[in-house]
Amino acid sequence: MADEEKVKNEASEILGQYQNLPRLVVFDLDYTLWPFYCECCYEDEMPYLYQHAKGILHALKEKGIDVAVASRSPTPDIAKTFLNKLGINSLFVAQEIFPSWTHKTEHFQRIHRKTGVPFSSVLFFDDEDRNTEAVSKMGVTSILVDNGVNLGALRQGLSEFSQKTASSSTSKQK
8 A cells, every 4th residue: 555655646746747737548458557358357356456557546536637448348347347346446537448349449439428528638548559559540649558557657648748738739829
């Protein structure tokens, strides 16, 4: 628990370094928030998150930034059970968990319909480049994670989001 609090505090410090923050941060589940494919698990197993995930989620919520899930899991029931078991289910303003053999554009359309947040105000973390590439074309700032979401990925995401929003507001002023 002390580590989680430490990560949350570090994430809060990172968030405090940026003026332009996303209104919504969307996370994939498998190999982004947790280090496994939930379709390879049983509902009665006890899931676990990557080390920094929970602290980052709580720091975002404390800062008033909404969080959501976009997952192509073929086992949405197991994924939802795991979110409940981990005690993080209530953190998410939207959970789009359904199978798709392509990428996540439909997940993001649904999240947009539920939240009303424009794609340009969204930051997304995923471990598959086909997902980050497709969603980036919609205007979402997308970060490819190697070993789950962590403080380094958060910093990179906020930096890229901040640069993108700064350059778009500069071009609007010209």
